[in-house]
Amino acid sequence: QKKVKEHQKMVEGLRRGDQVITQGGIIGKVTKVKENNEIEVELAEGVKVRVVQNTVVSVVSKTEPAEG
Secondary structure (H helix, E strand, O other): OHHHHHHHHHHHOOOOOOEEEEOOOOEEEEEEEOOOOEEEEEEEOOEEEEEEHHHEEEEEEOOOOOOO
C-alpha cells in the first residue's frame, strides 16, 4: 500500500518538462498534462503520444516549478 501511495503521489506531481519512463520502457518528455489521467509525451522532436498517467513507472528528471 505504501508503494501504491508513493506511485500515486509521483503521478500527480507530473508536470511539463519532466522526463519519464513508461511501463513499456518508453522514455520521453512530458509536453502536456491533460484531463482524464492522460499526459502527452514527446518521444522525439515532433513525435508526441498520449499516455495514461498511471503507466508512468519513474521520473528520470524533474523540472523546477515555475515561479509565479
